[in-house]
Amino acid sequence: xxxxxxxxxxxxxxxxxxxxxxxxxxxxxxxxxxxxxxxxxxxxxxxxxxxxxxxxxxxxxxxxxxxxxxxxxxxxxxxxxxxxxxxxxxxxxxxxxxxxxxxxxxxxxxxxxxxxxxxxxxxxxxxxxxxxxxxxxxxxxxxxxxxxxxxxxxxxxxxxxxxxxxxxxxxxxxxxxxxxxxxxxxxxxxxxxxxxxxxxxxxxxxxxxxxxxxxxxxxxxxxxxxxxxxxxxxxxxxxxxxxxxxxxxxxxxxxxxxxxxxxxx
Amino acid sequence: xxxxxxxxxxxxxxxxxxxxxxxxxxxxxxxxxxxxxxxxxxxxxxxxxxxxxxxxxxxxxxxxxxxxxxxxxxxxxxxxxxxxxxxxxxxxxxxxxxxxxxxxxxxxxxxxxxxxxxxxxxxxxxxxxxxxxxxxxxxxxxxxxxxxxxxxxxxxxxxxxxxxxxxxxxxxxxxxxxxxxxxxxxxxxxxxxxxxxxxxxxxxxxxxxxxxxxxxxxxxxxxxxxxxxxxxxxxxxxxxxxxxxxxxxxxxxxxxxxxxxxxxxxxxxxxx
Numbered sequence: 370x371x372x373x374x375x376x377x378x379x380x381x382x383x384x385x386x387x388x389x390x391x392x393x394x395x396x397x398x399x400x401x402x403x404x405x406x407x408x409x410x411x412x413x414x415x416x417x418x419x420x421x422x423x424x425x426x427x428x429x430x431x432x433x434x435x436x437x438x439x440x441x442x443x444x445x446x447x448x449x450x451x452x453x454x455x456x457x458x459x460x461x462x463x464x465x466x467x468x469x470x471x472x473x474x475x476x477x478x479x480x481x482x483x484x485x486x487x488x489x490x491x492x493x494x495x496x497x498x499x500x501x502x503x504x505x506x507x508x509x510x511x512x513x514x515x516x517x518x519x520x521x522x523x524x525x526x527x528x529x530x531x532x533x534x535x536x537x538x539x540x541x542x543x544x545x546x547x548x549x550x551x552x553x554x555x556x557x558x559x560x561x562x563x564x565x566x567x568x569x570x571x572x573x574x575x576x577x578x579x580x581x582x583x584x585x586x587x588x589x590x591x592x593x594x595x596x597x598x599x600x601x602x603x604x605x606x607x608x609x610x611x612x613x614x615x616x617x618x619x620x621x622x623x624x625x626x627x628x629x630x631x632x633x634x
Numbered sequence: 635x636x637x638x639x640x641x642x643x644x645x646x647x648x649x650x651x652x653x654x655x656x657x658x659x660x661x662x663x664x665x666x667x668x669x670x671x672x673x674x675x676x677x678x679x680x681x682x683x684x685x686x687x688x689x690x691x692x693x694x695x696x697x698x699x700x701x702x703x704x705x706x707x708x709x710x711x712x713x714x715x716x717x718x719x720x721x722x723x724x725x726x727x728x729x730x731x732x733x734x735x736x737x738x739x740x741x742x743x744x745x746x747x748x749x750x751x752x753x754x755x756x757x758x759x760x761x762x763x764x765x766x767x768x769x770x771x772x773x774x775x776x777x778x779x780x781x782x783x784x785x786x787x788x789x790x791x792x793x794x795x796x797x798x799x800x801x802x803x804x805x806x807x808x809x810x811x812x813x814x815x816x817x818x819x820x821x822x823x824x825x826x827x828x829x830x831x832x833x834x835x836x837x838x839x840x841x842x843x844x845x846x847x848x849x850x851x852x853x854x855x856x857x858x859x860x861x862x863x864x865x866x867x868x869x870x871x872x873x874x875x876x877x878x879x880x881x882x883x884x885x886x887x888x889x890x891x892x893x894x895x896x897x898x899x900x901x902x903x904x905x906x
Contacts, residue, residue: 398824398826398827399821399823399826401826401827401830402767402826402830404830405827405830405831405833406830406833408834408846409833409836409837410833411844412697412837412841412843412846413837413841415841416698416699416841417691417694417695417698419694420694421694421695424691424694425690425694425855430723527900541668541669542668542669543668543669544671544718545669545762546668546669546672546673546676546762549672549762550672550673550675550676552680553676553679553680553683554679556683556843557679557683562683562687563686563687563690567690568686594762
């Protein structure tokens, strides 16, 4: 039996899913997000690997699988962008009067939208796996399951940090510069541009929580993480997520005291 | 009829109005100084990450399809520069056309004494993108320096011309997608296509083979967007590429015009 408070969020989630599926052609176009960039990466890395068989411990098959999966995991992350606009426009008042937490409401909404992206990302991934079947590394079902768990939990952490960045709308006129900066940083620190273990000073990058966004789930997918390490890593990720959510609470409470919405609709 | 006459006013008038509009928008943008600082920082990071990416690759190989590290840095700088300039001036405007059509607000623009597509394209200037231009220019200069290619000032004007044609082709491709809103209502996810296909612009053109190469040089000419101006600047090709770019530009311009005229006939601003 699902408890009442959770029911409210699930209802919101369902509504947002329905909303995002309203325009069929538009929705179908999400497929290209996963399919197109890996094709360009394929051509680039093929040219590179023609000159050298293994680069930084990665074979050609591993690097192609890495890029496909890291894009899928990156696209799985929900976005908190809307909260910045809502605070700036003074529309937060609408949310404050509802018997539901603002963070929970936005998280449900973001997952409502992103669930559809998950579906299309995996469809796109399946098409790519067919196109590049000669090079792709398929995971064991257990590794696939573990990688998904990490990517989903990391999504909440990422949402909490992005949400915190956008809560600066309470304090400064335009918080989107910080949020854009954060997005770009996590694209790199998450391992979507290049595997983090190929970077100089990799120890620093591998100790940051951002590795859980794309790099770490992809490493699990590729079978490059021993299973006995997974529990400790999951614990770290959980702790980072709790810290992220607490940060939201603190900044939100500080900001709410400053919030005014004269004349907002 | 009077509006039609005003819309076809001379080019000098159009440019003067555009410049005035850009100047007003710039002044309004400068009010947000903190935002400017973060965007400048983002520009440096964006260029820095691209630099690191190719540094790692070039630690393992000497060239990518005949392109040295310095040459690839010039290409990367050009790719980012085109993206930044496009995003600053017309990136949002081209996308907004689809929303304007969807929400039935096109009349507002049709009634103004200025060419409607141009007005919409320049409607949303994003000056927060302009700061990213400086690190990219730096990457181009650095790339040139380490490439060992002798700089020829005679190549600058053809390279700028090629760059401008790339800009216009990219704008028209996005505009054509927006115009599809006349028929399909919601097309905002289509813009991810051009954003994703832009990935093909980022690497030396010689790496692409077969059907992909043919498609991305003709129907979806993403490969040439940054490659041609870079190749001209580096003296890696002759100026014939500019003629090809001009042909592509003409094709996209005419196609966009046809869609616009047909779309306007279908348009109903019922929500106004």
